[in-house]
């Protein structure tokens with residue numbers, strides 16, 4: 077790997093672990109009359125037999141039922157004052173109706189007596205179970221590697237309060253920081269990045285004129301409706317009456333005990349560590365993957381850096397320059413949300429973990445995403461629910477499909493449907509409302525969506541939120557539930573795919589979030605340019621139990637002033653719970669041997685054995701399809717990506733005079749910023765005999781280019797992970813990349829002396845550095861064929877699947893589970 081070991085962020089410390097009653101979250105529904113009846117018909121179906129190979133699961137059945145009762149109690153007890161789900165008046169009434177007197181009446185005396193009778197047994201079992209966990213922990217301590225911290229007190233079955241947050245943090249934090257060292261190469265690179273930012277900023281100058289006034293103007297907020305405090309007043313913890321809190325707590329304890337009892341009916345150790353994972357994202361391939369950049373002027377991210385040159389925007393007094401960055405979609409997120417859960421599901425049946433840790437992980441995975449269109453597979457499921465968002469009651473319907481061991485759940489509401497494929501379209505508040513609704517619905521989906529006939533429940537539950545869009549989820553989990561003693565054992569992990577997009581807005585946006593007033597501090601963030609503002613990503617980072625990003629290199633960069641985009645201080649404070657895991661790729665989708673896009677129009681599938689002939693045929697087909705001269709000897713250079721500052725397509729444009737002077741063909745595919753789209757068109761018209769600039773979003777062409785090209789160019793200024801270079805290597809296409817973030821982690825620079833490496837890297841995001849690397853690459857392509865083929869082979873022979881990454885995710889999820 078190109079990255080020096082010092083660059084790589086070490087594994088996050090796993091010093092944490094007070095297993096405690098996390099043991100309860102089993103997963104298995106109790107048998108023998110222990111169940112309390114759920115008021116909702118759909119959650120009363122306990123037995124979860126998923127289609128196909130899904131095992132029968134008796135899991136968290138009561139967990140799935142109880143919260144419904146809670147909602148009812150809340151609705152009735154507090155009227156409109158307390159709605160853990162942040163629901164509006166109607167919704168609250170509905171909850172009360174759904175689980176009010178009638179429903180409680182259904183909880184028969186007999187059941188209650190049985191519960192009380194059983195509870196003693198259950199508590200005994202619980203104690204026994206905790207002892208087992210303690211034993212197990214000791215065993216793990218012995219066998220686990222040194223990265224697992226063993227120094228915490230053996231768990232003694234104390235109450236939650238005996239494990240204050242951060243108890244083990246100090247130790248882990250110190251260890252983690254000690255392992256870091258400065259990265260001069262990276263710093264140098266960013267020196268250039270800064271210059272580039274200035275240039276880019278100037279290109280936005282006219283559009284940015286509106287932002288030069290007061291801080292509130294920085295958000296173009298004049299048009300957004302100010303919410304009346306009474307409408308948006310926080311409804312969760314603030315409004316709780318103590319007696320009801322106590323009542324709810326009792327219920328929660330019962331739920332907890334019942335889960336433990338249920339575990340005991342199955343395999344104790346297996347039940348203890350069964351995890352229900354709910355991955356929540358704004359998009360998910362293949363259903364939704366950003367089709368087009370929005371360059372949305374109403375969503376603003378601001379990047380600060382040391383002053384290098386004076387921008388035309390008035391420099392602020394702090395000696396920093398500000399760089400404006402429009403929020404837009406992240407396509408790679410869709411790919412990840414589509415593929416990671418399947419890999420985690422596969423991991424659920426791995427024997428290795430069962431042997432080493434004696435646990436069975438992740439058989440139950442759910443992906444929750446908005447429903448933006450009419451998708452073929454998902455079928456409506458569960459009952460509609462109503463959530464209160466920005467003064468409106470919004471009804472959501474759930475759709476579900478089960479693929480490769482994963483339950484995909486789609487949240488349907490017109491606010492999602494209306495945007496169609498333009499996932500991030502609309503103004504800032506439109507997007508914010510969509511994300512509020514998504515997160516409010518997602519944090520409760522485990523109770524209301526009977527996947528395979530049976531709700532997940534909140535036993536052993538972990539949410540994986542992704543990027544700022546779902547950063548509200550960890551906050552809602554805490555504010556609505558954990559602060560009030562519910563879902564005590566549920567955990568949240570937040571994955572940073574791209575820190576450039578943060579969900580920034582004015583402080584008043586807090587009114588849209590429907591949170592208790594004291595949560596304001598979590599969101600309030602100051603920076604010299606925008607002053608006090610609301611930062612959703614910042615709140616998610618603080619609230620999440622674990623923080624991940626998509627490569628080691630990017631994890632390191634995020635902690636620097638240059639790479640953290642203003643959030644580096646918060647990320648550094650969260651270092652104890654933070655680590656990078658390099659993304660995998662969906663090898664069923666991206667695999668040259670059975671890629672469906674290579675099965676027509678003269679393309680062909682190929683493998684490691686047939687790569688030379690296969691790629692030659694694909695190159696010919698690609699040249700024909702795009703009307704380029706059909707020549708096998710000419711190297712074809714490809715670029716695929718969002719057309720924005722990040723991806724550095726402007727560097728290709730800058731280098732084009734040199735590139736076009738070579739005997740090469742260049743094919744660029746992308747969509748995004750208008751000026752960069754125009755650049756693609758211009759380059760094509762200027763060099764029509766050898767350049768094609770395809771403006772648009774075409775998955776088919778992306779696959780075909782990856783197969784037919786010889787070289788993939790990725791001059792990204794920053795790249796959290798990057799997927800295209802991984803796809804390229806799978807297809808025997810050699811990457812030439814800026815050594816930054818995940819590109820540095822994944823593309824080892826070619827060493828001609830030892831015949832090692834996977835491509836070419838350049839240390840600065842500037843055209844001449846790229847030309848230099850590309851020149852070496854072309855020389856090898858033309859004059860050292862066996863070396864070239866070696867690079868191709870090494871790339872194709874890597875295991876780039878999600879399976880490796882999924883194992884690392886498992887470790888993080890388990891450590892989150894035992895985090896107190």
Ligand SMILES: Nc1ncnc2c1ncn2[C@@H]1O[C@H](COP(=O)(O)OP(=O)(O)O[C@H]2O[C@H](CO)[C@@H](O)[C@H](O)[C@H]2O)[C@@H](O)[C@H]1O
Nearest residue numbers: 406407408573717746772773774775778795796797798799
């Ligand atoms: N015009 C077009 N037509 C067809 N397909 C197109 C396309 N433009 C882009 N794509 C596809 O979209 C995906 C982009 O993946 P990236 O990793 O480059 O994305 P992005 O920067 O959005 O993701 C962010 O999240 C991912 C996931 O964590 C990180 O890898 C990445 O560094 C981070 O910036 C690839 O599948 C690519 O082929």
